[in-house]
Amino acid sequence: MFIILTYDVGEKRVNRVRKCLKKYLTWTQNSVFEGEITEGKLHKCLADVNKFIERDEDSLYIYMVKNIHNIKKEVIGQQKNYDELFL
């Protein structure tokens, strides 16, 4: 399935969270990761990331679409490749 994962994580934890998410998804905007992922890998990804976040402070939204053809993306302005930036 295709997922969009958006996050709002405290500064102290954000680098660890990004590093973890990068193993499974593509970093496409400052607070956004996206990509094709199996249910099993998503489960593993969320279990991993759970180790680093504070549930009473941080926030992760995961939007899941089974068929990528059911979602359309439009970009206004920049489409950076955050994966090429330092992490």
Place this chain on the structure above:
Amino acid sequence: MFIILTYDVGEKRVNRVRKCLKKYLTWTQNSVFEGEITEGKLHKCLADVNKFIERDEDSLYIYMVKNIHNIKKEVIGQQKNYDELFL
């Protein structure tokens, strides 16, 4: 249709951009708006927001799903209502 709009906008412009987006969508996470919107209203929303952004610096992603039943959302941690915060 249902849309998720994520943004990465320079500090000087971000308040105006949020204020503009709030007219059309719900602010659900620091860098995320979402909501049901018609194509006509989305067109108007993007025309409005275009006045405030710098296309060579800022970034807006709009993910569109025609049928809300084709997308599933999971929340980890906080689900704040940013609309209740000061803007």
